[in-house]
Amino acid sequence: MMPAGGLPPGQHLTRGWPILHAESIPPFDPQSWRFRVDGHVEEPTVWTWAEFRALPPVTLTSDFHCVTGWSKLDNTWEGVRFREVADRARPRPGASHVLVEAPSGYAANLPLEILLQDDVLFAWSHDGEDLPPEHGGPLRLVVPARYGWKSVKWATRTRFLDRDVRGYWEERGYHNEADPWLEQRYSWQEGR
Ligand SMILES: Nc1nc2c(c(=O)[nH]1)N[C@H]1C(S)=C(S)[C@@H](COP(=O)(O)O)O[C@H]1N2
Ligand SMILES: [Mo]
Numbered sequence: 001m002m003p004a005g006g007l008p009p010g011q012h013l014t015r016g017w018p019i020l021h022a023e024s025i026p027p028f029d030p031q032s033w034r035f036r037v038d039g040h041v042e043e044p045t046v047w048t049w050a051e052f053r054a055l056p057p058v059t060l061t062s063d064f065h066c067v068t069g070w071s072k073l074d075n076t077w078e079g080v081r082f083r084e085v086a087d088r089a090r091p092r093p094g095a096s097h098v099l100v101e102a103p104s105g106y107a108a109n110l111p112l113e114i115l116l117q118d119d120v121l122f123a124w125s126h127d128g129e130d131l132p133p134e135h136g137g138p139l140r141l142v143v144p145a146r147y148g149w150k151s152v153k154w155a156t157r158t159r160f161l162d163r164d165v166r167g168y169w170e171e172r173g174y175h176n177e178a179d180p181w182l183e184q185r186y187s188w189q190e191g192r
Contacts, residue, residue: 007071008180011093018135022168023104026154028138035139039160042090049138053124057081061143062119064151065180074090077142078121082115085158094162100141108150108167109176110143119144121131122155125156147185148179 005012030049038044041113046057059078075137091112099113101107114120123142124131131137136153149169170176175184184190 001072007073007075008065009183010066010069011071011180012069014072016038018066018070018133019073020068020148021106021153022068023102025133026103027132029030030138032155033138035156035158036158037085037089037158040092040095040162041160042092043088045089052080052122052139055084058121060119060121060142062142064142064144064148065107066148067174067178067180067185072080075142077121077123078125079121079139079142081118082120082122082141083118085122086112087115089158089160092162093158093162097161099161099163099165099167100152100155101159102152102154103156104154106139106168107150108152109170110146110150111164113147114143117145145179147174149174150178 001003033049035047035052058081059076061076063071063073078143095112097109099109100114117142120143122139126135131140139155140153141151141155144176160164166176173187175187175189177184
């Protein structure tokens with residue numbers, strides 16, 4: 001179900017664009033940057049920056065909700081749909097979940113079915129500007145239907161899995177599903 005948009009329960013509008021991350025910003029060198037897709041796929045693939053930028057681009061507008069309470073509405077992202085990446089790596093029949101990872105080891109887990117939705121992309125631009133390093137540039141995942149911690153900044157690896165493996169915050173007390181419309185904030189709420 002696609003929610004109408006606006007503010008999910010317990011969220012408030014933010015001014016500006018907060019910056020939130022657990023690690024330090026990794027350096028970006030367009031020559032040595034690589035984007036790796038592996039795990040439960042037929043075609044494990046490595047893209048250079050130039051190769052990734054040559055994938056078919058899309059521009060999508062969506063809202064962003066951080067579990068700490070702020071929401072930023074109407075973000076226009078440009079990048080490549082997750083589905084384009086998956087189409088090229090070709091998930092094996094048993095692939096059910098994905099871990100998207102940053103160089104630090106920060107990761108978020110998501111069901112493949114969520115990532116294949118129309119609104120999910122790897123973004124290099126926000127509101128018409130190159131994505132700044134502090135917001136995940138050169139490339140971040142954007143998953144509008146989940147709390148912001150699943151939108152991994154500085155994404156460089158996508159691992160397809162045949163089971164669910166919890167990511168960084170999911171292992172530290174946050175909800176595995178993280179749907180803001182259901183207020184799935186903390187792991188103690190799971191199974192309720
Ligand atoms: N690699 C990485 N990605 C991350 C995080 C992080 O700590 N490391 N924090 C997440 C959280 S909690 C949120 S709310 C958003 C914040 O994105 P922003 O800093 O661009 O607002 O990034 C998410 N992606
Ligand atoms: Mo967050």
